[in-house]
Amino acid sequence: MTDQHNRTCGRRTRSGNPCKVRISGSDVACGTHATEQDKAVAEAHRRGWNEGYKSGSESSASYSRSRIERLEQRVKELEEQLDEAKRVYEIGGHQVVDVGGYAYRWRGSTPLEVGDRVLLPENYVSRMKNGPGPTLGVVSKLGTTYRGSLSDIVSRAPAADG
Structure with missing residues (x-):
């Protein structure tokens, strides 16, 4: 089999010797010796190779995207399974909820629900952002996987105006 990248035309020259012009890829003869049919076949081969390469690349990219989506x-x-296995809903007999990504303890008699508005205790950051006093928050999740100390929710927030 001929090496596709290191070959010569080989067609007979006027002197009868094989042409020594290097050709590569889909070409079957050099520009001087190639017939219209040779040129058409080489162009069809190039086009087919390019389309096949493009199709293969697209197929590979599509497979990769699909695999990434399945893995994600x-x-x-x-x-979610790990979260559910580690999530606690009560600590010391009091409900625990997530508000803005932080866990808080609720000592009220009526349990909180997701979406309930609550007043959170002032802390260093809330004082800088909102001034002194409690800050409004919304219960985003029931329970927590956090195991550190918890601040208490001050109270339920007054109903929103609207």
């Missing part, structure tokens, strides 16, 4: 979904499912 699986990671999400496993994170």
